[in-house]
Amino acid sequence: MATLTTGSGLSLPCLVLLLLLGIPGVGAQEFQLLQPQGAVSVSAGETPTLNCSQTGNPPAGPVKWFKGSGPTRLLVYEDKGSFPRVTRADDRNTDFTIRISDTRPEDAGTYRCVKFKKGLGASLPVGPGLGCSQAVAARPSAPSVSGPPSRAEPGTPVTFTCTSGGFSPRDITVTWLKNGAPLPVPQPRVLPEHESVSYSVSSTVGLSLSAGDVRSQLTCQIEHSALAAPLLGTYDLSHALRVPPRLRVGSDPAGCITRNESVTFTCRAEGFYPQGASLTWLENGNETDLGKPSRLTENPNGTFTLQSSLEVRATEQRSQSAFTCRAVHDSQPPVSASAMLRVSLTPTLFSSPALWIGLLLEKMLTGAFLLFLFLRGHRPVLP
Structure with missing residues (x-):
């Protein structure tokens, strides 16, 4: 009876015997552990998959x-035990992807x-x-x-x-803008x-x-590889700005005022920011009437104007006040x-009653004298 042989010249019974004995290199595929990914890049919060598989005839373990x-x-990760956030993707004995x-x-x-x-111990x-x-x-x-x-x-x-914080990798770009225009920064x-x-x-x-800058805005712009679009942080420069008021004081009427005449002083506080402001009046250093304040008005550039008026009588005692x-x-x-109050103390035709009386008497005497001359010139001549 003929003996069955393989292409290598070994009889079938011999080949089976060699396989049973586990002689390396005969009928056994070499064991390999495959980890094909060299690198992966993910964004925080995502779930990456890391591949690992084995081929051939692996040892027990x-x-x-x-x-x-x-x-x-x-x-x-290992088969026994719990590892937070790490799970096995496949339960096949040849796949250990996580x-x-x-x-x-x-x-x-x-x-x-x-x-x-597996070894001893x-x-x-x-x-x-x-x-x-x-x-x-x-x-x-988000930038602060x-x-x-x-x-x-x-x-x-x-x-x-x-x-800003909590980012990776470390490469990051920060740009400052004022009203949309870039600023030079270190x-x-x-x-x-x-x-x-x-x-x-x-x-x-x-x-x-x-x-x-009352209406100006500062912007911090951050660009990073993990962002689809830049992140923006803003700051209104009005929060950092204080503009003191410009004061103007005048009187109506202006110049030298007739005694006992009424005069109005006006005070304008212009171009200030923020809006919290108050106006008070002093006469020769002493606080006097608060005056009459106007409504607070906002200027086109965002600053404010406030006005107050004070009405006084130009008495002789107040001259040079x-x-x-x-x-x-x-x-x-x-x-x-x-502002200085200047009161005219020189009597005038319209301010002195005595002059009024003198003028009236003068006119009466003049009229009487003219009447006398008239009557005398028209006296009838006797025969």
């Missing part, structure tokens, strides 16, 4: 996942799946994967813009700061300066404010402006 390498590596849910910046790093062989690693480097892109937080601790007057240098400071899973940024810009308007604005030291 588990497959585990680690983050990092060496003695500091961190076990992130998923990491709700990815965070601290999840960035290199992940390796490792095959272990412990499992020994026999097949580490090549590793997969995972990069996690985290969005910056802060200004000076107190208001500043026009021409005073003021500093503004923009901050490079932002990104912390920490060493490698980290998350970063924060701080950027500072200096400005000299003007009275026209100083009437002062004092303005208190935004809890600042008061500012003031004055």
Whole structure:
């Protein structure tokens, strides 16, 4: 009877015997642990999938996942035990793919799946994967813009700061704009300066404010690889600005006033911001009537104007008196402006009763004298 042989020259019984004996390289496919992904990049909050599978005839033992390498590596998944946010994607014996849910910046790093062989008392690693480097892109937080601790007057240098945090990678761009126009600013400071899973940024810009900045707006614009569109933080410069009032004091009528005549002093506080202001009157340094304030009016540039009037009688005692308007604005030291009351003390035809009487007597005497002359010139001549 003929003996059955294979193409290699071995008889079928011999081949079966070799397979049963487990001689390496004969009929057995070589074991491999495959980790095909070299790198993955995800955004924070996403769920990445890290692939790992084995082929051939693996030894008995588990497959585990680690983050990092060496003695500091961190076990992130094994068949036994619970690992938050890490789950196995496939329950087949040849597939050990995992998923990491709700990815965070601290999840960035290199992940390796490792095959272990059961031994006496412990499992020994026999097949580490090549590793997969995972990069996690985290969005910056909404930018926060802060200004000076107190208001500043026009021409005073003021500093503004923009901050944001929680982003990865560290590359970030910060742009400042005033009313939409870019401003020259130094490079932002990104912390920490060493490698980290998350970063924060701080950027500072200096400005000299003007009275026209009541309606101006400052914008901090942040651009980052994890953003589809820039993030914006805004600051109204009116929150940092104080414009003191300009005072003008006048009188009606102006100039030298006739004694006992009524005169009205007017005080205008113009172009101030914010709107909190009050006006009071002083006569020769002493507080007098508060006057009659007008309604607060807003100017086209956003500043305000307030007016107050004071009516007095131009008596002889008030001649050369100083009437002062004092303005208190935004809890600042008061500012003031004055006008002088000048009263005419020279008697006039219209102000002296004695002159009126003298003039009347003069006219009466003149009339009587003219009448006498008239009668005398028309006296009849006797024969």
